[in-house]
Amino acid sequence: MTSALFVRRFLADYARNPVNPLVLVLVPVVFVVVAAGSMADAARLLGGTGPSVETAAAGWAAGFLSAIAMYFQLRGSREADRRLVLAGLPAGRLVVARMVTGLVLVALASAAALTALALRTGIDDPWRVGAGTIMFAVVYLAIGALTGVLVRNAVNGTVLILFIWILDVFFGPALGSPDRLSTRWFPTHFTTLWMVDLPSRHGGRLGDLGWALAWTLGALVLAGLVVTGTTRVVRGRRGHGGPFRTALRMGLRDYRRNPVLWALLIGVPVVFIWLSKVITAPGTMTLSLVDHGRAMDFTFWLPDMHAGTMTPIAIAALAALAGLFVVLDARAGDGRLILAGFGVRALLAARLGVVAAAALLVTAASLAVTAMVFDARQWVVYAAGNLLLALTYGLLGVCLGPIFGRVSGVLIAFLVPFLDLGIAQSPMLRAEPPAWARLLPGYGADRVLLDGGLTATFDQWGPLLLALGWLVALGLIGARLFRTSP
Amino acid sequence: MATVVTAVESVLEARGIEKSYRRGVWPVARRQDVLRGVDLALRPGEVVGLVGENGSGKSTLMKILVGALRPDAGTVAVSGRLGYCPQEPVFYERLTCDEHFELFGRAYKMSAEDERRSRRNLYAALGFERYAGTRADQLSGGTLAKLNLGLALLGDPEVLLLDEPYAGFDWDTYLKFWDLVAGRRQAGRSVLIISHFVTDEGRFDRIVQLRDGRAGPR
Numbered sequence: 001m002t003s004a005l006f007v008r009r010f011l012a013d014y015a016r017n018p019v020n021p022l023v024l025v026l027v028p029v030v031f032v033v034v035a036a037g038s039m040a041d042a043a044r045l046l047g048g049t050g051p052s053v054e055t056a057a058a059g060w061a062a063g064f065l066s067a068i069a070m071y072f073q074l075r076g077s078r079e080a081d082r083r084l085v086l087a088g089l090p091a092g093r094l095v096v097a098r099m100v101t102g103l104v105l106v107a108l109a110s111a112a113a114l115t116a117l118a119l120r121t122g123i124d125d126p127w128r129v130g131a132g133t134i135m136f137a138v139v140y141l142a143i144g145a146l147t148g149v150l151v152r153n154a155v156n157g158t159v160l161i162l163f164i165w166i167l168d169v170f171f172g173p174a175l176g177s178p179d180r181l182s183t184r185w186f187p188t189h190f191t192t193l194w195m196v197d198l199p200s201r202h203g204g205r206l207g208d209l210g211w212a213l214a215w216t217l218g219a220l221v222l223a224g225l226v227v228t229g230t231t232r233v234v235r236g237r238r239g240h241g242g243p244f245r246t247a248l249r250m251g252l253r254d255y256r257r258n259p260v261l262w263a264l265l266i267g268v269p270v271v272f273i274w275l276s277k278v279i280t281a282p283g284t285m286t287l288s289l290v291d292h293g294r295a296m297d298f299t300f301w302l303p304d305m306h307a308g309t310m311t312p313i314a315i316a317a318l319a320a321l322a323g324l325f326v327v328l329d330a331r332a333g334d335g336r337l338i339l340a341g342f343g344v345r346a347l348l349a350a351r352l353g354v355v356a357a358a359a360l361l362v363t364a365a366s367l368a369v370t371a372m373v374f375d376a377r378q379w380v381v382y383a384a385g386n387l388l389l390a391l392t393y394g395l396l397g398v399c400l401g402p403i404f405g406r407v408s409g410v411l412i413a414f415l416v417p418f419l420d421l422g423i424a425q426s427p428m429l430r431a432e433p434p435a436w437a438r439l440l441p442g443y444g445a446d447r448v449l450l451d452g453g454l455t456a457t458f459d460q461w462g463p464l465l466l467a468l469g470w471l472v473a474l475g476l477i478g479a480r481l482f483r484t485s486p
Numbered sequence: 487m488a489t490v491v492t493a494v495e496s497v498l499e500a501r502g503i504e505k506s507y508r509r510g511v512w513p514v515a516r517r518q519d520v521l522r523g524v525d526l527a528l529r530p531g532e533v534v535g536l537v538g539e540n541g542s543g544k545s546t547l548m549k550i551l552v553g554a555l556r557p558d559a560g561t562v563a564v565s566g567r568l569g570y571c572p573q574e575p576v577f578y579e580r581l582t583c584d585e586h587f588e589l590f591g592r593a594y595k596m597s598a599e600d601e602r603r604s605r606r607n608l609y610a611a612l613g614f615e616r617y618a619g620t621r622a623d624q625l626s627g628g629t630l631a632k633l634n635l636g637l638a639l640l641g642d643p644e645v646l647l648l649d650e651p652y653a654g655f656d657w658d659t660y661l662k663f664w665d666l667v668a669g670r671r672q673a674g675r676s677v678l679i680i681s682h683f684v685t686d687e688g689r690f691d692r693i694v695q696l697r698d699g700r701a702g703p704r
Contacts, residue, residue, distance in 0.1 A: 243592045246588065246592045247592070250578070250581055250585055250588070250589050253580075253581065254578050254579070254580045257580035257621070258580060329578070330578060332576045332577075333577055333578045335576070336576045336637075337589060337590065337593050338593075339552055339554055340570070340590055340593035340594060340641070341567075341593045341594055341595060341641075342589075342592060
């Protein structure tokens with residue numbers, strides 16, 4: 001078996017790196033045996049629970065060991081792996097060998113950490129603690145793999161892994177408060193809470209175990225993709241790809257090189273969403289919503305829900321600006337490309353593809369900030385509603401650009417979301433939107449996301465269809481303007 | 487009246503091109519005729535200069551010839567591929583020279599190998615290969631002009647329409663440009679150049695002058 005041979009060789013490579021045997025002993029001894037007691041004392045002062053720290057320390061140790069091991073596996077192997085593939089080794093076998101090696105390393109790191117824990121305090125719930133420790137190791141396997149392909153310098157790579165690990169451990173739920181929302185997007189937040197059997201109360205339908213498994217599965221997929229990427233070679237002569245793919249690739253490249261994009265992507269969600277949580281005065285408010293098929297009035301504690309209702313305003317404004325600038329920045333160049341023979345449909349599809357990617361990006365960035373200050377009842381529906389809104393306003397920006405130009409377009413791109421979502425649809429001003437607000441582009445998507453954010457079941461099929469109708473209509477208008485504008 | 491040749495002989499033939507613009511707003515709007523029936527033909531291997539006073543309609547005519555502007559009347563017939571270098575460099579600000587060539591290679595439906603070969607030749611001919619990885623918004627005016635011209639030349643078109651292509655060129659590049667044009671003439675390719683330079687007169691096979699909205703020999 002070729003793969004087995006490679007696994008053995010890769011493990012030999014692991015064993016021969018003096019850093020690996022050293023940390024395999026040192027890390028569990030230091031964190032699980034020596035420091036866990038003191039860290040538990042510190043955790044009690046910070047609002048955490050002491051015993052959970054001692055248990056979680058096994059996961060921390062396994063995670064760190066796994067990340068370092070996988071980092072050194074991949075750091076310098078890219079060229080050698082490609083050479084193997086060029087020499088005739090099927091890339092699939094090499095990927096399998098690397099992944100099997102990674103899983104053996106996960107098992108090794110977990111065993112070392114659990115042994116240390118068993119020696120120090122014993123393990124009350126072996127299945128839960130064992131599974132949690134392995135999940136820690138798998139999540140960090142992906143972090144190590146990703147660092148391995150991004151950072152070649154061994155010192156820099158190790159420091160980066162250490163930095164991520166310190167953030168995750170010291171600001172995570174075991175050392176702090178388990179119900180803190182702001183750290184829910186840390187890689188092992190839910191894994192830690194499930195492992196030490198402290199319910200987060202913000203796991204939603206998926207639950208803490210569901211989220212932990214999702215992170216673990218996601219990490220495995222990511223590690224697989226990273227390893228596959230390191231073995232990729234160019235067979236024969238590489239072509240351009242189709243016109244659409246070329247234009248989309250260049251469009252995305254042009255978009256991500258815009259520094260204003262990154263500033264807005266961080267600044268707008270923080271200002272609109274996070275600050276709204278900070279400045280909201282205590283009080284209650286009542287909204288008319290539909291839950292389990294019945295319309296009724298719900299009363300909410302304002303500081304708990306205000307930020308979640310500000311998210312769509314941030315997303316709509318960012319998406320409208322993205323749509324506006326994607327089309328306007330490229331307009332003159334696109335005109336020349338079309339004259340040179342580039343297909344109008346391919347170019348239009350590429351521009352809309354960039355707008356869709358931008359909508360996805362602004363939604364993800366805004367939801368990451370939102371998740372720290374707001375807890376949606378149905379996260380998937382809430383996120384989907386926000387994405388629908390982002391796509392709608394992205395297309396609105398595409399339409400505004402050719403009609404109003406750059407300066408007026410920017411003003412209108414900020415004004416329309418404010419009027420639509422901040423005034424007309426706003427749950428802060430009235431229990432439900434007035435009849436005329438149903439004519440505005442944000443109505444449907446806003447009702448969907450409010451339903452997802454504030455109720456237990458999805459009931460907004462009518463508004464969902466209305467939102468999809470807006471998407472189609474704006475897409476058609478945008479396409480028409482793209483073809484006809486000079 | 488410009489020389490009119492038969493459609494079989496010419497690679498580009500424009501007949502009766504008319505164009506007017508509306509100036510002002512209603513009720514004081516008026517139409518200003520720019521082109522009043524321009525006839526123009528380009529034969530294979532011919533290098534033609536297009537001259538005229540400011541506002542005589544040279545750039546308008548060129549935009550109509552390439553299809554960027556719709557004429558009020560008249561027809562344009564082109565046989566073979568057409569390359570166009572606009573007066574104002576038109577770019578994607580944040581893409582590099584290499585990335586521009588790759589995009590336009592797709593537009594000209596070139597294979598990856600042909601595009602790279604042509605790109606290398608153009609870098610060498612115009613002397614800006616060291617800017618291959620530089621973004622358009624970080625190029626000097628002269629290098630932008632080279633990229634502008636390079637994009638028009640990339641597909642080796644049968645007909646090349648250049649709107650004052652050498653603004654911003656240094657003397658050395660200016661001479662290289664005319665070497666390129668001479669090479670195209672030898673290869674049987676046609677070039678129409680809008681020019682203001684009296685010193686260029688000797689480099690053209692013939693010169694067409696736009697006057698009072700019509701084309702005629704100079």
